[in-house]
Amino acid sequence: MSATRHAIEVRNLAKGYKGVPVLHDVSFTVGRGTVFALLGANGSGKTTTISILTTLIKADAGTARVAGFDVAKQPTKVREQISLTGQSAAVDHLLSARENLALMGELRHLADPRQTAADLLDTFDLNEAADRRLLTFSGGMRRRLDIAMSLVGDAPVIFFDEPTTGLDPKGRTRMWLTIRQLVENGRTVFLTTQYLEEADRLADQIAILHAGRIVASGTPDELKAMVPAGIVELDFGEEEQLSAAQRALGEHYEASRVDLKLVVATTGSVAEMADLFIRLKDRGIEPVGFSRQLPTLDDVFFKILDEEREDCRASAQ
Numbered sequence: 014m015s016a017t018r019h020a021i022e023v024r025n026l027a028k029g030y031k032g033v034p035v036l037h038d039v040s041f042t043v044g045r046g047t048v049f050a051l052l053g054a055n056g057s058g059k060t061t062t063i064s065i066l067t068t069l070i071k072a073d074a075g076t077a078r079v080a081g082f083d084v085a086k087q088p089t090k091v092r093e094q095i096s097l098t099g100q101s102a103a104v105d106h107l108l109s110a111r112e113n114l115a116l117m118g119e120l121r122h123l124a125d126p127r128q129t130a131a132d133l134l135d136t137f138d139l140n141e142a143a144d145r146r147l148l149t150f151s152g153g154m155r156r157r158l159d160i161a162m163s164l165v166g167d168a169p170v171i172f173f174d175e176p177t178t179g180l181d182p183k184g185r186t187r188m189w190l191t192i193r194q195l196v197e198n199g200r201t202v203f204l205t206t207q208y209l210e211e212a213d214r215l216a217d218q219i220a221i222l223h224a225g226r227i228v229a230s231g232t233p234d235e236l237k238a239m240v241p242a243g244i245v246e247l248d249f250g251e252e253e254q255l256s257a258a259q260r261a262l263g264e265h266y267e268a269s270r271v272d273l274k275l276v277v278a279t280t281g282s283v284a285e286m287a288d289l290f291i292r293l294k295d296r297g298i299e300p301v302g303f304s305r306q307l308p309t310l311d312d313v314f315f316k317i318l319d320e321e322r323e324d325c326r327a328s329a330q
């Protein structure tokens with residue numbers, strides 16, 4: 014890999030199919046040894062982006078470099094540096110899982126393809142079915158094999174197109190673990206997902222793709238900071254305490270009542286939480302319970318979509 018800090022650099026990428034634009038001016042960078050999640054709904058352009066970066070299709074405009082090589086000008090070099098688990102399988106259904114893995118190991122000139130196959134079968138919990146033809150595999154088993162296939166060899170940049178779609182919770186957790194291990198070993202992971210939770214847990218950087226445009230990007234925390242208000246729910250056993258609390262906090266916080274609870278908007282910071290409880294204590298008010306809810310990526314996602322809709326409405330007028 015060249016000396017660049019970035020494993021992936023994308024500048025002003027555009028792509029359309031038969032004159033219908035699908036990607037508009039997409040730019041982002043992915044640091045080496047990090048996880049990058051491209052988050053978007055169905056049809057937002059995730060697979061199109063991955064296909065351009067893995068040299069399967071060509072962009073109409075813009076540039077992309079992967080592992081220091083230009084995807085349009087040096088596609089063979091790029092292919093030597095990457096592995097891809099696509100949304101649909103690239104395996105031979107008449108062979109067994111073990112044979113598929115070993116075959117891939119041979120294609121990649123590994124020293125001991127059978128051992129690599131055995132190790133991956135183990136990692137992906139496929140030992141029992143290892144010698145059955147894939148025709149008999151369930152969807153989740155096939156998906157696990159797809160992922161194992163892409164881990165044969167030691168490509169420094171790994172692309173996963175929706176790696177956990179179709180996996181059960183156990184398979185999903187295992188996949189998350191695998192991705193962490195890959196990054197600990199210095200590899201770079203680019204993944205697409207429709208799951209905010211997944212992006213939140215795994216990614217160092219997230220870009221949200223909406224109708225072919227990057228509408229927001231940053232670390233999970235940066236994105237969450239776009240919706241400042243978390244809430245604290247304070248529980249009071251009785252009306253009198255509740256009213257007193259509302260008076261005490263109302264001057265400083267946005268506080269509204271729901272039943273015998275007071276819902277207070279806050280950033281959720283420790284300092285603000287302390288301030289809140291001190292104000293209550295100073296007036297001799299003690300809640301019987303409380304819960305804190307911080308903003309989630311869902312909140313960010315819906316906020317951005319709302320803003321997009323507002324913008325569309327404004328420009329239509």
Ligand SMILES: Nc1ncnc2c1ncn2[C@@H]1O[C@H](COP(=O)(O)OP(=O)(O)OP(=O)(O)O)[C@@H](O)[C@H]1O
Pocket residue numbers: 030031035053054055056057058059060061062100207
């Ligand atoms: N070969 C093609 N010919 C014409 N249109 C295409 C082609 N491939 C993709 N598209 C269109 O481009 C848009 C983006 O598709 P893409 O597959 O990149 O979305 P995606 O984000 O991966 O969606 P999903 O979550 O469903 O996988 C969609 O509107 C799709 O219909």
Ligand SMILES: [Mg+2]
Pocket residue numbers: 059060061100174
């Ligand atoms: Mg897709």
